[in-house]
Amino acid sequence: MNPHDMAKRPGAHLVAEEFGVENSWALSDDHPPRDPIHLVGRMVAEAARDVDELHGELARAAQSAIELLEPIGRGDHAGMRGWYGILRTTGPQIELLVARRGAAYEQLTRAMSTYRRLLPESDTAPASNAPRQSLGLGLGGPEQAPGRDDNWAIAGGRQLRALEAVEAGGLRFHRSGAYGYIYLSDGRGQRPNPEIWPETVQRLVTAGLLDQDTSEGLYRPGQLLSLTPQGEAALRDARTATSRVSAALSRSDTAAISVVVADSAVAPATSAATKPSRSR
Numbered sequence: 001m002n003p004h005d006m007a008k009r010p011g012a013h014l015v016a017e018e019f020g021v022e023n024s025w026a027l028s029d030d031h032p033p034r035d036p037i038h039l040v041g042r043m044v045a046e047a048a049r050d051v052d053e054l055h056g057e058l059a060r061a062a063q064s065a066i067e068l069l070e071p072i073g074r075g076d077h078a079g080m081r082g083w084y085g086i087l088r089t090t091g092p093q094i095e096l097l098v099a100r101r102g103a104a105y106e107q108l109t110r111a112m113s114t115y116r117r118l119l120p121e122s123d124t125a126p127a128s129n130a131p132r133q134s135l136g137l138g139l140g141g142p143e144q145a146p147g148r149d150d151n152w153a154i155a156g157g158r159q160l161r162a163l164e165a166v167e168a169g170g171l172r173f174h175r176s177g178a179y180g181y182i183y184l185s186d187g188r189g190q191r192p193n194p195e196i197w198p199e200t201v202q203r204l205v206t207a208g209l210l211d212q213d214t215s216e217g218l219y220r221p222g223q224l225l226s227l228t229p230q231g232e233a234a235l236r237d238a239r240t241a242t243s244r245v246s247a248a249l250s251r252s253d254t255a256a257i258s259v260v261v262a263d264s265a266v267a268p269a270t271s272a273a274t275k276p277s278r279s280r
Helices: 010-019 024-028 036-073 083-118 158-168 198-206 229-274
Strands: 172-175 182-185 210-212 223-227
Touching (some): 010 024, 036 083, 158 229
16 A cells, blocks of 8 residues: 555655655665666655655645635635735746646656666666666657667566557556656556556557557547557567467476376386395
């Protein structure tokens, strides 16, 4: 269960949701200070802290505006002199905080994406061998990464899971209107299970395997994803390859079992033949 209230600490909530840590700073623990994963872990924690601080400032400014407007909502127009000037400064302040919080959220999601790349399970090169420029958080999209270094997004069966989820129908690509981060939902409006990463979908859209319906709203209802002809072919090929591997493993296991059974059948006969008879 996520220990952070999304309405109060959205940054910490998002990090806990993605990485299962209660404290964002734990992402850099157990790694040497010069290790890239330590550096990026601190970037994630700092970005989450910035999001939470800006969110708190925005919530307080909005609450002040609500309290200011409450008498007007009740129809109390007495003493309205001077309110216009206050509202004229409060409005731009709230707009600025919304923009700053949105930028902080974008920074956080980019840092989290880079952190995922450095995890051992992402099947990328060892973090210690990663070039320094890969730690820059400007490489937000696949088209921005020179040398196509986003293969981690489709490694480990992630491409097949994403293609199958789209084939099942209802998978949509969203951007949160309140917080600015991107996410996916299935046909029931819930997070896909097993999890599909937005970076995987972005990579497949860029590669021409998925089509993203941009005629629908990105915020609501979300943009529906579908397989292109190339995507359908890739899905068939991936399933065929998986079936071949499973068949090979099955044949290998059957052969191993046959050898064990044969050995166990020969062993008693050999033992009986060599067993000395007892003299009466």
